[in-house]
Amino acid sequence: MTLLSTIKKPQDLKQYSSKELYYIAKDIREKILSTVSVNGGHLASNLGVVELTLAIHSTFNSPVDKIIWDVGHQAYAHKLLTGRQEVFDTIRQYGGISGYPVIEENVHDCFGAGHSTTSLSAALGMAIERDLAKRNNHIIAIIGDGSLTGGMAWEALNNIGHLQKKVIIIINDNQMSISPNIGSISRYLNGLRTAPMYEDIKRNTVTALEKIPLIGKGLSKTIERLKNSLKYFMINGIVFEELGFTYIGSIDGHDIEAMQIALQQAAISRAPVIIHCVTKKGYGCDYALKSPDVYHGIAPFNVKTGELLKARKVKTFSQVFGESLVDLAEKDKRITAVTAAMTSGVGLQRFAKVHSNRFFDVAIAEQHAVTLAAGMAAAGLKPVVAIYSTFFQRAFDQILHDVALQNLPVIFAVDRAGLVGHDGATHHGVFDLSYMKMIPGMTIMAPCNGAELTEMLRFAVEQDNPVSIRYPRGSSEIFTKQQNSWPLELGKSEIICTGREVVIWAIGNMVAVAYQCAQQLQEEQISATVVNSRFLKPFDTELLKKLASSSRLIVSLEDNVIEGGIGETIAIELVRNNINTPFIPLGIPDKFVSHGNIGLLRKELGLDSKTICQQIKAELAR
Ligand SMILES: Cc1ncc(C[n+]2csc(CCOP(=O)(O)OP(=O)(O)O)c2C)c(N)n1
Incomplete structure (x- = not known):
């Protein structure tokens, strides 16, 4: 039995000393490595925030306190500490838990993400609600130095600083976006990290902070007394200070105790706080630490060597x-x-x-x-x-x-x-x-x-x-049966094969699926024309008119939502041109599609060749 397995909810962490939390950190890393090596996923970012996540959850009280992960690709340790150990091996798999925080998945995922730089705005929104309701829970946003390069972060900082709403922002600075981080913000953070007085300041202030007995009321005088030492920190984070924040940093994000102290200090501050913590992407795993960009998001790999299980042969x-x-x-x-x-x-x-x-x-x-x-x-x-x-x-x-x-x-x-x-x-x-x-x-x-x-x-x-x-993710050689090829003509589609009964008008990677359908239909003596649309706009209305007049059914095929896609385009063109050939638009329906293997997702959506052929046959039989 691991120590990690005793953690059913974040509050269970509070029984453990910070030394014991390092054992849990080890368990978490092992679990992340063994799972990601099988399922694929975000590795380096997750390994880098294990101690930080433990410090946050052992200090605060989720879900009363709100913990918001920017991008959300680094929330695996958070998932393991919030009741999802049993299902962790289903992560990113069809029907399993998501690789990102999702509101409906768990009460501790208070804000979903996947796109970067949303956490600070969301945190401010929650802080406004909290203050209107006169509660005093904490709102903590964790944002990477990469995500801090997004404009929304600065729009939110501007707003939070102005409103002086109490939000705790943790900048997880690992000097990396997916590749090494770039830009003048990154340079500024680097300057803070390497400020000459940093070690002394840290030591002095940590000593002072250690004298704080407990978080709670009656500490405001202690804070006042600490102000002088905090000023040193503020000088370091002058830009943040000018924006209206208390800046604490930089702190070693792998030092659980130091992070806990910083978080406790942030908790009792009245102003919005920025804690600048420094971590290493891939921490605790040699190959991920050495090449954090390669192991940012990775396909299944050999857990011992880090080598990919399937080498890619064709060009993407x-x-x-x-x-x-x-x-x-x-x-x-x-x-x-x-x-x-x-x-x-x-x-x-x-x-x-x-x-x-x-x-x-x-x-x-x-x-x-x-x-x-x-x-x-x-x-x-x-x-x-x-x-x-x-x-x-x-x-x-x-x-x-x-x-x-x-x-x-x-x-x-x-x-x-x-x-x-x-x-x-x-x-x-x-x-x-x-x-x-x-x-x-x-x-x-x-x-x-x-x-x-x-x-x-x-x-x-x-x-x-x-x-x-x-163009899609993955192999560029998904379809090799092109007929008339080049040159391209503006707004002109390409006929891949001709048949009498049905026209399958496909776009992009769905041309390959349309061709498969045509072959399967052929086996049942149903002949199909397959059109490679090439252009959605301008659309090849002339070809549509010609084909529609000589066939019994038109089917459109796209992996875009039908609304506004090629299905809707064809429907409009048919109406505009008074054509009443039966038409089935196939594509992504009006809903958000979950995660999993693309083949399984297509099946679920009826976009695999077998289901498409069944629909075509049913329509032709009517
Ligand atoms: C709007 C948007 N653009 C691009 C991405 C792709 N992306 C995912 S994580 C990431 C790097 C984020 O860097 P950072 O916030 O520093 O996190 P780290 O992985 O270094 O912990 C990028 C560019 C995204 N998720 N959202």
């Missing part, structure tokens, strides 16, 4: 994108590449090296990335902004107001479009066709394989208007 869409852009930028010196803290995720590592003066990683700042690109385009450059579909959602107004309204030739490389699998609802990229399509002047494309992505990029660079190209 992201790799094809990155390589194609390097080549295009060789010829066209106007091309720049912009990413928001996802250089490697979107495949731009080589571009960053080869065309370093035209590569811009702006940190977790999707809105800024888009308007930065708008500025570049207005000045004559050809920016390509590569961001995951789900994170582009952040920049909707920038895409609309700063780019499209001015008809600027910015290329949006929309990576991880469609279902992404184990990261779940916060990360599925199933809305971009809809939010891009409603924007006037936007050209929208989706390749069915890597070769087509290369062509689409080349085509996009030649356009004088905003262009969005969406």
Whole structure:
């Protein structure tokens, strides 16, 4: 029996000394390693916050006190301490617990996340409610130095500092975003961490803090007496102090006792507090510590060596994108590449090296990335902004107001479009066709394989208007049966195979599924035409009209929500052109899709070839 197994709820931690908490830390690390090595998931970030999580839960009283994790990818220890040990091995699996905090999953997950830089605003919202209700519970937000580069964090700091609402903000500074953190905020934190007087200040103040008997009433005089020593801290965190916060730091986030003392001090402060704690991503595991970027989010691996269990053989869409852009930028010196803290995720590592003066990683700042690109385009450059579909959602107004309204030739490389699998609802990229399509002047494309992505990029660079190209996670060789190939023509779709009874009009990675359906139907003497839509906008209405008039059924297939996607587009075109051929729109229904293996999710949604064929046959039989 491990000590960890005695913890059924966070309050159970209070019976243990800080020395014993280190044994629990060891148990937690083992559990995280053994589980993530099988399920895949976020490793390095979680290993880095084990002691910090223990310090928080042993000091505060969740769920009365609210603990908010920014991004939420680092909440595994939190899950293990809040009643989820028994189901922890189901994490990120279909039907299992989520890899992120989810309000409906557990009472200790007081605010869900997956996208970065939301915790401080949410914390302030909760603090406002608490004060209106005249309660005195604590609200604690934990935000990484990477997430602190997001604009929303500074909007919230501005607001919290102004309202002077009591919120405890823990900056978990590990000098890393997914890759090493960048930017002047990171430089500032680095300065604080390495301030020359830091060790002395810490020692003096910790000695003073140790004299505090208990948290509670009657301590305000003690605090007053401590003010002088705290001033030293404040001098270090002058920017935060000027914003209206008490700054405590920097503290070693792996030192449970030091963190507990800092948290107790924060608890009795009247002002909002920032605790700056320093941790190491991957702490306690050699390979993760050595390459925290590689082990940030990782597929199943050998727990002893850290080696991936399945080596990737084929190129991903992201790799094809990155390589194609390097080549295009060789010829066209106007091309720049912009990413928001996802250089490697979107495949731009080589571009960053080869065309370093035209590569811009702006940190977790999707809105800024888009308007930065708008500025570049207005000045004559050809920016390509590569961001995951789900994170582009952040920049909707920038895409609309700063780019499209001015008809600027910015290329949006929309990576991880469609279902992404184990990261779940916060990360599925199933809305971009809809939010891009409603924007006037936007050209929208989706390749069915890597070769087509290369062509689409080349085509996009030649356009004088905003262009969005969406492509999925994973292999770029999902479909190899293209017929008439190139060149691309604006707004023209491609016929993959022809049949008499049914037209399956698919877009992007669903072309592969449509083709599978056609083959399966063929076995039952039902012949199908498969269309690779290529463009959603402009849409190939002429081809639709032609095919609709000679077939019994039209089916659209997309891994975007049907609302606003290709299904809705076809429905409108059919109505506009007075065509009454029966039509079935297939895609993501009007709900948030959970996490798990993509094959299982597709089955659940009726988007696997077997279920699609059954629907087609049922409709044709009517
Ligand atoms: C809006 C948004 N953009 C990008 C991401 C992808 N992402 C997930 S974690 C992460 C790095 C976060 O760094 P930090 O907050 O310092 O946490 P750490 O992993 O270092 O603990 C990024 C960029 C995201 N989750 N949300």
